[in-house]
Amino acid sequence: MSPIRQKVKFDKKLLDQDALKILKKLNNSGHETYLVGGCIRDILLGHKPKDFDIATSATPEQIHKLFKRSRIIGRRFKLVHIMFSARKFIEVATFRAGKVQTSNDGLVLRDNYYGTLEDDVFRRDFTVNGLYYDIKKSEVIDYVGGLDDLKALKIKMIGDPSERFEEDPVRMIRAVRFRAKLNANIESQLIEAIQTNSQLLAKIPPARLYEEVIKLFHNENSIEIFHELDRLGLLRHLFSQTKENSFVDSSLINTSERIRNGNSVTPAFLFAVFLWSAVNKRFSQISKKNKSRIELMLQASEDVIKKQTQQVMMPRWLSSRVKDIWLMQYQLENYNPKKSKALIRNPRFRMAYDFLVLRSESIDKDLKAKAEYWTNIQK
Numbered sequence: 001m002s003p004i005r006q007k008v009k010f011d012k013k014l015l016d017q018d019a020l021k022i023l024k025k026l027n028n029s030g031h032e033t034y035l036v037g038g039c040i041r042d043i044l045l046g047h048k049p050k051d052f053d054i055a056t057s058a059t060p061e062q063i064h065k066l067f068k069r070s071r072i073i074g075r076r077f078k079l080v081h082i083m084f085s086a087r088k089f090i091e092v093a094t095f096r097a098g099k100v101q102t103s104n105d106g107l108v109l110r111d112n113y114y115g116t117l118e119d120d121v122f123r124r125d126f127t128v129n130g131l132y133y134d135i136k137k138s139e140v141i142d143y144v145g146g147l148d149d150l151k152a153l154k155i156k157m158i159g160d161p162s163e164r165f166e167e168d169p170v171r172m173i174r175a176v177r178f179r180a181k182l183n184a185n186i187e188s189q190l191i192e193a194i195q196t197n198s199q200l201l202a203k204i205p206p207a208r209l210y211e212e213v214i215k216l217f218h219n220e221n222s223i224e225i226f227h228e229l230d231r232l233g234l235l236r237h238l239f240s241q242t243k244e245n246s247f248v249d250s251s252l253i254n255t256s257e258r259i260r261n262g263n264s265v266t267p268a269f270l271f272a273v274f275l276w277s278a279v280n281k282r283f284s285q286i287s288k289k290n291k292s293r294i295e296l297m298l299q300a301s302e303d304v305i306k307k308q309t310q311q312v313m314m315p316r317w318l319s320s321r322v323k324d325i326w327l328m329q330y331q332l333e334n335y336n337p338k339k340s341k342a343l344i345r346n347p348r349f350r351m352a353y354d355f356l357v358l359r360s361e362s363i364d365k366d367l368k369a370k371a372e373y374w375t376n377i378q379k
Contacts (some may be wrong), residue, residue, distance in 0.1 A: 001118060001141060001159060002041075003108050003118075003121075003141050003142055004015055004143075004147065005134075005137070005139045005140070005141055005142075006139060006140050006142065006147060006191060007135075007137075007138060007139055008042050008044065008138065008139070008140050009044070011046070014042075014043045014046075014047075014048050014049070015043070015052075016049075016052045016259070017091060018084050018088070018091070018107045018253065019035065019039075019052040020053055020135065022033065022090060022092065022143060023084060023135050024135070025286075026054075026056050026058055026063070026066065026068075026339055027135075027136060027151040029058070029066060029367070031056050031057050031062070032056065032057040032095075033054060033055070033056040033057070033058070034054070034117070034132040034133055034134055034135075034141065035052060035053070035054060035132070035133040035135070036055040036120075036131070036132050036133070037124065037129045037130075037131070038051065038078060038129055039051060039052045039053060039134065040133050040140065041128050041129060041146075041150060041182075043133075043152070043284060044131070044140070044147075044150060044180070046135060047346065051091070052207060052324040053090075053091050053092075053093070053119075053225065054090065054091070054092045054093070054095060055092075055093050055094075055120055055132065056092060056093070056095065056096055057095055057116075057117075058071045058092075059094055059114065059219065060078040060079070060080050060094060063080040063082075063092050063094075066078055067080075067082045070082045070083065071083065072085070073236075075191060076092075076097065077177065078094070079091055079092065079093050080092045080093075080291060083301050085219070088210045089133070090289070094114050095114060095116055095117055095119060095120040096113060096114065096115055096119065096120050096123045097113040097114060097115025097116075097119040097120075097123075097230040099145050099148035100169055102268065104166035106138070108236065109342045117132065117141070119357075120160070122143075122144075122158060122159060122189075124158055125157065125171050125174060126146075126155055126156060126157060126158065126160065126174075126175070126178065127144045127145050127146040127150075127156045127157075127158055128146050128150045128154075128155065128156075128178070128182070128184075129146070129148045130142070130143065130144045130146045130147050130158055130181060131146045131147065131150075131156045138143070139276060141186060144158050153182055153183060153184035153185065154179050154184060154185055154186075155175055155182070155184050155185065155186045155190060155195070157171075157175075157187070157189075157190050157215040158188045159191075161166070161190050161193030161194075162193045162196065162197055164314060165193060165194070165197045165200055166197070166200065166328040167198065169203060169204055170201075170202050170204060170208065170209075170212055172194045172198065172200075172201065172232075172315050173212050173229075174212075174218065174267040175190060175194065176216070176225055176229055176232065176234065177179075177215060177216055177219075177225060179228065180219075180224045180225045180228065181187050181219070182220060191232065191334075194232050194234065195232055195233055196232075198232065198233040198234050198236075198237055199240070200236065201234065201237035202269035202311075204239055206309060206310065206311060206312050206313035207313045209238065209311065209312045209313070210312050210314070210315070211315040213238060213267075213312050214267055216229070217255065217267075217270055218255065218259065218267070219250065219256070219259060220255050220256045220259055220260050221256065222252040222253075222255050223249060223253055223256065224250055225254040226244070226248070226249075227244070228243060237309070237311065238311055238312055239246060239274050239275075239308070239312070240307075240311060241274075241277075241278035241304060241307060241308060242273055242274040242275065242277070242278070243310055245277070245362075245363060246276075246362040246363055247273060247276065247362040247363040248273055248274065249360065249362075250358050250361060250362045251270060251273040251358055252268065254358065255269075255270060257294045257343075266321070268318055268321035268325065268351065268356065268375060269325070270320050271308075271318060272321075272325040272326060272351075272355060274356070275305070275308060275322070276303045276305050276326070278307075279297075279300050279301055279304045279326055280300075282300040282303050282304050283296055283297055285300075286299060286300060290304075293330060294327065294330070297326060297327055298323070298327065300361055301322070301323045301326055304353075305322065305323070321348065321351065323332065323349050324348040324351075324352065325348065325352050325355050328343075328346070328348060328349070328352035329352065329355065329356060329359075330358045331353060332353065332370065332374060333356070333367065334372055335370070335373065335374075340374075340377055341377075344377070344378060349371060353374050353378075354372070355377070356371050356374065357374075
């Protein structure tokens with residue numbers, strides 16, 4: 001299959017100089033090498049990429065030999081990370097072929113087979129991510145119509161969507177994330193395949209889904225992503241205990257605003273919001289037991305978190321902070337003015353306070369006076 005090779009012009013400042021050094025060294029060593037994927041997509045849209053990925057005909061061992069400050073990682077497929085500082089590395093992958101070893105459930109077990117550039121293209125997920133940049137000729141190489149789809153802002157799968165989802169169901173989540181990121185449309189065939197295959201997400205390890213959830217909601221488009229996940233039937237496989245309401249919407253808007261303003265965000269806050277209705281429902285179910293309110297809330301918290309971790313993992317530090325936010329709500333609602341200053345010094349106070357304020361502005365407006373009390377006492 002012959003690709004389209006198109007000369008492109010863009011601001012060279014968008015290119016990473018360290019990535020260019022890698023490209024030149026591999027090319028000069030006789031290895032076919034290109035920038036690939038999201039970085040090319042973003043550059044063509046005029047955006048500065050966060051990451052630069054490189055694909056090459058060189059094997060991981062050959063790459064490692066050329067770059068002293070590098071390491072080979074991965075089990076299912078090997079990659080090379082070339083280090084430039086304690087916080088910066090660039091990932092280099094060998095072209096992969098289409099041979100895939102799968103489980104009885106259809107999930108990929110091993111796909112570390114080396115191939116050609118053309119082989120590598122058809123292993124990628126979406127056409128807008130299947131573009132390669134040749135620095136020697138200043139050309140974009142397009143085998144799959146990615147240039148046209150990028151121009152039209154269309155999310156389209158490379159290959160048959162259902163087959164690609166069987167290989168890796170996480171691609172369904174990625175389609176939603178890219179739709180929001182690019183302000184694009186998802187192709188109708190892809191939408192149908194997502195709705196038909198959404199249950200495949202249940203086969204993905206909760207630990208992997210945790211990483212994907214962070215990418216989904218810690219960005220500037222979190223509310224659009226939430227509603228699209230719900231519309232396509234994916235949300236119930238990530239947060240089956242979560243239902244859309246004004247509290248959830250407000251928290252997502254707040255998260256996106258903080259990210260736009262360069263402020264820090266924590267997954268503990270979003271998980272606490274997503275599961276707040278569930279923990280209150282569970283609290284009501286067990287409230288007849290002869291236990292204190294704190295004991296009941298703690299049990300309800302444990303029950304809800306246990307159920308959630310069957311879908312998306314919650315690391316111990318995360319579940320601990322979520323419980324702290326929930327348990328402190330009672331203290332904030334039923335405050336003792338003599339102990340207020342001590343409560344403010346609690347390291348979890350700020351998250352719990354923000355949680356209370358958001359509740360008072362959305363689902364629990366009767367708490368407005370109490371939220372104002374805690375606002376004023378901090379002045």
